[in-house]
Amino acid sequence: MTYAIEISDLKKRYDGGFEALKGIDLKVEKGDFFALLGPNGAGKSTTIGILCSLVNKTSGRVSIFGADIDDDFAKAKKYLGVVPQEFNFNVFESVFNVVVTQAGFYGISKSVAEQRAEKYLKQLGLWDKKDVQSRMLSGGMKRRLMIARALIHEPEVLILDEPTAGVDIELRRSMWEFIKALNEQGTTIILTTHYLEEAEQLCRNIAIINSGEIVENTSVKALLKTLNQETFILDLDKSVAQDWRVPGYAIEVVNDATTIEVEVIKGRPLNVVFKALDEDGINVLSMRNKSNRLEELFVKLIKG
Amino acid sequence: MKNSEIFIAFYTILRREIRRFMRIWPQTLLPPAITMSLYFAIFGHFIGSRIGEMDGFSYMQYIVPGLIMMSVITNSYSNVSSSFFSAKFQHSIQELLVSPTPNWVILLGYVLGGVARGLFVGLIVTVLSLFFTHLTLHNVFLTVIVVLLTAIMFSLGGFVNAIYARSFDDVSIVPTFILTPLTYLGGVFYSIHLLPEFWQNLSLLNPVLYMVNAFRFGILGVSDINVYWALVIVCVFIVVLFSFGLHLLNKGRGIRN
Numbered sequence: 001m002t003y004a005i006e007i008s009d010l011k012k013r014y015d016g017g018f019e020a021l022k023g024i025d026l027k028v029e030k031g032d033f034f035a036l037l038g039p040n041g042a043g044k045s046t047t048i049g050i051l052c053s054l055v056n057k058t059s060g061r062v063s064i065f066g067a068d069i070d071d072d073f074a075k076a077k078k079y080l081g082v083v084p085q086e087f088n089f090n091v092f093e094s095v096f097n098v099v100v101t102q103a104g105f106y107g108i109s110k111s112v113a114e115q116r117a118e119k120y121l122k123q124l125g126l127w128d129k130k131d132v133q134s135r136m137l138s139g140g141m142k143r144r145l146m147i148a149r150a151l152i153h154e155p156e157v158l159i160l161d162e163p164t165a166g167v168d169i170e171l172r173r174s175m176w177e178f179i180k181a182l183n184e185q186g187t188t189i190i191l192t193t194h195y196l197e198e199a200e201q202l203c204r205n206i207a208i209i210n211s212g213e214i215v216e217n218t219s220v221k222a223l224l225k226t227l228n229q230e231t232f233i234l235d236l237d238k239s240v241a242q243d244w245r246v247p248g249y250a251i252e253v254v255n256d257a258t259t260i261e262v263e264v265i266k267g268r269p270l271n272v273v274f275k276a277l278d279e280d281g282i283n284v285l286s287m288r289n290k291s292n293r294l295e296e297l298f299v300k301l302i303k304g
Numbered sequence: 305m306k307n308s309e310i311f312i313a314f315y316t317i318l319r320r321e322i323r324r325f326m327r328i329w330p331q332t333l334l335p336p337a338i339t340m341s342l343y344f345a346i347f348g349h350f351i352g353s354r355i356g357e358m359d360g361f362s363y364m365q366y367i368v369p370g371l372i373m374m375s376v377i378t379n380s381y382s383n384v385s386s387s388f389f390s391a392k393f394q395h396s397i398q399e400l401l402v403s404p405t406p407n408w409v410i411l412l413g414y415v416l417g418g419v420a421r422g423l424f425v426g427l428i429v430t431v432l433s434l435f436f437t438h439l440t441l442h443n444v445f446l447t448v449i450v451v452l453l454t455a456i457m458f459s460l461g462g463f464v465n466a467i468y469a470r471s472f473d474d475v476s477i478v479p480t481f482i483l484t485p486l487t488y489l490g491g492v493f494y495s496i497h498l499l500p501e502f503w504q505n506l507s508l509l510n511p512v513l514y515m516v517n518a519f520r521f522g523i524l525g526v527s528d529i530n531v532y533w534a535l536v537i538v539c540v541f542i543v544v545l546f547s548f549g550l551h552l553l554n555k556g557r558g559i560r561n
Contacts, residue, residue: 074404088395104316105403107309
């Protein structure tokens, strides 16, 4: 089977001696929506940097749709589109020129490049800004420009490194709709993000990297199944006593005692807590998860 | 990449480089025009009229080829060094690094961008010089070859400088402390035969001397050195600098972690 991305025994040691990657193995299937997660300094950006030739690897093999990045670099690079974390376009060029120039670097003729630029700038809501110097764009527009630029050669794999960092909620949602549609059309998506609810909602498979090693690589569904406890926050209409407890449940009274946090082990009913509150004449006004489910697992895996 | 795709990638880099220096013409084209006009007026006209002839030509005619060459050298070098360093500085060089464009095409594109600016400024200075004196061409072929090779050589030098540069100061150090003294002492304003023997021999170690004199030979037909040596020296420098620049790109020096 040919994978979209296949990484084997990838190592990276920086000049100062820091070992950013300690021999990772990773496979991303064609058409996947894949999340690469990890805390800052875990090795995510190094991995992505090696995939798109911005970081020299120390050893190991990387191939994109079967094309080795060392032996068949031109083919491998054509398969790949990258939306980096930092803005990295020429800020003095117009929006249209940024996109068309990038197409030229892939050997795409000017006429085809201009048609595609129009298509993607329109899809991303930037067409009316096409003649504006790119430095004049807002942060969200700059991110969308980098997506348009990454798509100009119509890559099979799109890597998005923290694409929604600093982007407002409305724009984030529209960006994800766009990326989901791309994935449905067959583009393999690889995503790094700090917003774990995004990864939970969007991605099918996930790898968690920590200290240069892959600590988990599975489907999001399988990972969530391993979660054996959740914490719920209950907002109450009256205060409870600071030592209010229900046997068998870890309960913490917070704020002005009108909120409680209940830690529930998987399979145990919450009804017991509701019943105890009801007996005390207290109504539950609202209930929510303390943290995203994936976030709880992530923290657990990172802490080891 | 297919050859047609490689050509498109090369042409894209070259077109972007030309667009860049044309867009910022008050920084790139206007200053050499003003500076050289002042040189022509002050050194050529006012002071030159008191100096008299040099190698059978008026002083103005004598310094024009050197000043044209000085403009070509400075502008070829600084175009590549500042453009490539800016691309490094704002990370837009990554646009090229993630693409399938081969490194030799990246190098060629930037270098010919520098050559384009060097020749364009050289043309402006030549046209301006015609307001002060008349020029005849002794050897058109040699003139064109020398100016072209010199522009290529200094563009390559600018590229190597930009690769190593870590700040804008590093980009200006070489032109200020190496290039300008070599150019001024490279026979732009005088024949080295006017110097004592020791300084004549020392001047022969200056590569700019060969280029200025070869260019002057192409225009006026006079030179302090054998012009064929000049061509050999420039070609050797080009081969060495191109190989070195390509090696640095392949290694990712200063641009890849």
